[in-house]
Amino acid sequence: MVPGSRTVSWLTVPFLQPESSGRPGRSPGSVDYRFARRQLLQRYRAGELDRGDVCDAQLELMRIAVNCSQGSTVPCPVCAGSTLRVVRFVFGARLPAGGRVVNTRAEMRKLAAERAGRRCYTVEVCTGCRWNHLLQVAPLDDDG
Numbered sequence: 001m002v003p004g005s006r007t008v009s010w011l012t013v014p015f016l017q018p019e020s021s022g023r024p025g026r027s028p029g030s031v032d033y034r035f036a037r038r039q040l041l042q043r044y045r046a047g048e049l050d051r052g053d054v055c056d057a058q059l060e061l062m063r064i065a066v067n068c069s070q071g072s073t074v075p076c077p078v079c080a081g082s083t084l085r086v087v088r089f090v091f092g093a094r095l096p097a098g099g100r101v102v103n104t105r106a107e108m109r110k111l112a113a114e115r116a117g118r119r120c121y122t123v124e125v126c127t128g129c130r131w132n133h134l135l136q137v138a139p140l141d142d143d144g
Helices: 034-045 059-067 105-114
Strands: 084-091 100-102 119-126 132-139
Touching (some): 034 132, 059 084
Antiparallel strands (some): 084 119
């Protein structure tokens, strides 16, 4: 044992409660995928991945991005085009297996009020080069 150190059994050390409930403005239980996105783009720019490896949106996702999405102010990280769109899918009880596409806050609030336990998946899609990436998964709540 090192002089000045204490021996503490891990069984007797209580877990400390956090001082805050988490990041303000974020729903508890949400998962943000920005780090994975950044890592994937670094691998693409380093030449480890081909454009076809990162620009592979399925035709159904492309159709939804064109017809049922919101525009983004962020340019596409692959082609730098201004065709980046944000698509939101809600999954949960009494919804189709493929989820339900939601593009208005009113629709999101209605789905949240109908049943608890639903989750919203937010995906960015470029309609120019077919880049797509999951941005966030968050529980659906009444705040929409």
